[in-house]
Amino acid sequence: MWRRLFANGAAVRAVVDRIDTQIGPIGMLANVAGILRVASIDALRDEDWDRSFAVNMHGVFHLSRAVAQRMMPRRAGSIVTVGSNAAFVPRMQMAAYAASKAAAHQFTKCLGLELAEHGIRCNIVAPGSTDTRMQRQLWTNRKTKKGVIAGSLPAYRTGIPLGRIADPEDIASAVLFLLSNASRHVTLHSLCVDGGATLGV
Ligand SMILES: NC(=O)c1ccc[n+]([C@@H]2O[C@H](COP(=O)([O-])OP(=O)(O)OC[C@H]3O[C@@H](n4cnc5c(N)ncnc54)[C@H](O)[C@@H]3O)[C@@H](O)[C@H]2O)c1
Numbered sequence: 001m002w003r004r005l006f007a008n009g010a011a012v013r014a015v016v017d018r019i020d021t022q023i024g025p026i027g028m029l030a031n032v033a034g035i036l037r038v039a040s041i042d043a044l045r046d047e048d049w050d051r052s053f054a055v056n057m058h059g060v061f062h063l064s065r066a067v068a069q070r071m072m073p074r075r076a077g078s079i080v081t082v083g084s085n086a087a088f089v090p091r092m093q094m095a096a097y098a099a100s101k102a103a104a105h106q107f108t109k110c111l112g113l114e115l116a117e118h119g120i121r122c123n124i125v126a127p128g129s130t131d132t133r134m135q136r137q138l139w140t141n142r143k144t145k146k147g148v149i150a151g152s153l154p155a156y157r158t159g160i161p162l163g164r165i166a167d168p169e170d171i172a173s174a175v176l177f178l179l180s181n182a183s184r185h186v187t188l189h190s191l192c193v194d195g196g197a198t199l200g201v
Helices: 010-022 046-074 095-118 146-148 170-181
Strands: 028-031 076-083 119-128 190-193
Touching: 010 046, 028 046, 028 170, 046 076, 046 095, 046 119, 046 146, 076 095, 076 170, 095 119, 170 190
Parallel strands: 028 076, 076 119, 119 190
Antiparallel strands: none
């Protein structure tokens, strides 16, 4: 049900309103759900493109708008969008993913700009390769975990200078920092957590 919900603005608003009134005021939002469709552009189907934007961008928009509407009268809140380092650096066979993540990054920054006067902060965590189901679907005979760390010149992909794939906890701690009061003067920021893979761009 949640899969369909994120792409449906009215349904998202109804759920957010219910949580806010029945469970308690929402003070923090982390937009984490995402999908990755891997295909070269000539083979990319309309459905791959539409679905990538539905989840990675429209979901962020629907949830952030609904939560912001609840936070604004209270003049407090923090929103973090988990984007991707692919929003900064082009990646082979990831056009739909990278474009949808770039849109989510810029949306989150515009949101942060509008919400600053309401005391609400909006930031981005941009992970690189992280050991989850999404990452493991990329580890095939042709592309292994070691290969991801080493990088690939034919794919125009640098390796990971820190020499490891991130654990989910590495990303979660960056999200928690940006959601918490420890970052109370940080907004409109993209925090890249990729072991240096995109060379600090
Ligand atoms: N794993 C990586 O290497 C990596 C790199 C960069 C960015 N990211 C980003 O990190 C976030 C988390 O990804 P992950 O690596 O844990 O991937 P994952 O595939 O392991 O998990 C994705 C999660 O999103 C949920 N989801 C997908 N579509 C949904 C929908 N329509 N409605 C509700 N939930 C939905 C799934 O149920 C799942 O729990 C994503 O935004 C992803 O783009 C991951």
